[in-house]
Amino acid sequence: MIRRSMPLVAASLLGLSFLVASPEASAQAKKPAPSAPAAKKKPPNKNDPKLVEAKRLFQQGEDLYTKGDYEKAIEVWEMSYELSQRELILESIANAYERLGKAEKAREYLGRWREAAPPEEHADLDARLAKLDERIAKEKADKDAKEKSEKAEKDKRDADERAKREGGKIFMPGVILAAVGGAVAIGGGVLDILAAAKRPDESVVCGKTADGRQLCRSSAQDDIESSNTFATVGDIMLIGGGVAAAVGVVLVVTQSGGKKGAEEKKTAVAPWFLPGGGGIVAGGSF
Numbered sequence: 001m002i003r004r005s006m007p008l009v010a011a012s013l014l015g016l017s018f019l020v021a022s023p024e025a026s027a028q029a030k031k032p033a034p035s036a037p038a039a040k041k042k043p044p045n046k047n048d049p050k051l052v053e054a055k056r057l058f059q060q061g062e063d064l065y066t067k068g069d070y071e072k073a074i075e076v077w078e079m080s081y082e083l084s085q086r087e088l089i090l091e092s093i094a095n096a097y098e099r100l101g102k103a104e105k106a107r108e109y110l111g112r113w114r115e116a117a118p119p120e121e122h123a124d125l126d127a128r129l130a131k132l133d134e135r136i137a138k139e140k141a142d143k144d145a146k147e148k149s150e151k152a153e154k155d156k157r158d159a160d161e162r163a164k165r166e167g168g169k170i171f172m173p174g175v176i177l178a179a180v181g182g183a184v185a186i187g188g189g190v191l192d193i194l195a196a197a198k199r200p201d202e203s204v205v206c207g208k209t210a211d212g213r214q215l216c217r218s219s220a221q222d223d224i225e226s227s228n229t230f231a232t233v234g235d236i237m238l239i240g241g242g243v244a245a246a247v248g249v250v251l252v253v254t255q256s257g258g259k260k261g262a263e264e265k266k267t268a269v270a271p272w273f274l275p276g277g278g279g280i281v282a283g284g285s286f
Contacts, residue, residue: 054084061092070096087116098132103139107132171255178248181241188237195230 057080064073074096081089094109107129114125 050083054080054086057083058089058092065092065096070099087113090116103132103135107136171252174248174251174253174255176248177251178245181244181246181248184237184241185239185245186241188234188239188241191230191234191237193234195227195234 057076061073061077061080064070064076074093077089077093077096080086081093090109090113094106094113097103097106097109110125110129110132114122114129117125
């Protein structure tokens with residue numbers, strides 16, 4: 001297995017790699033020479049300011065890499081590559097990204113170097129790329145699992161908080177109905193008491209005829225009629241108010257506590273009353 005040490009990489013860039021012709025020129029040199037003499041291509045000028053700066057930046061990146069400052073090393077190696085276009089720098093950048101734990105970026109740069117690397121290095125590079133692919137897949141699976149776990153925990157917290165908020169809610173329409181119904185029932189009771197107080201004593205003002213009919217004095221007739229009216233209205237209010245209060249209590253019990261209780265058990269309650277009585281009609285689904 002071929003391994004490059006950093007000094008060797010530096011030497012290849014700082015020495016001979018900057019003096020030889022470009023890879024394209026080398027490929028052209030391998031072709032059979034034409035019959036006519038070809039003009040010789042000038043080798044790169046080692047005093048070219050771009051190459052001089054590229055060598056300086058590469059050496060600076062090597063020093064930073066050795067010190068463990070991988071991010072800064074990547075930064076200066078990128079600048080060195082822009083100036084020199086030497087693909088071998090890409091492998092150094094890939095190594096730095098791998099040290100930083102950024103497998104995807106390491107795989108990207110190592111793949112770019114694989115395209116320009118000599119054939120004898122392809123096997124080693126392919127093995128490294130395969131390991132990076134496995135690492136990327138594992139990191140992605142771990143990230144997905146973590147996100148799902150965090151989402152499940154967040155959903156549970158939200159549900160608990162929502163249940164806590166809704167668990168203390170009271171169905172206010174039921175409370176209002178119970179209060180109003182209770183007040184009406186009390187009013188009906190008061191009217192019944194007034195009716196009883198206003199009604200004259202029948203044994204004093206009324207009597208029975210020979211055929212069994214009851215006759216009352218005309219002077220007491222108005223008091224008897226008003227007493228009957230109060231009693232009728234009082235009975236209606238008492239029964240209706242009592243039914244409404246009972247319905248309100250049922251609604252408070254069945255509808256309080258938020259949406260969960262309303263969804264699990266839906267109950268419909270309706271009062272009915274007549275002058276002679278009243279009641280509750282209830283229905284529901286469970």
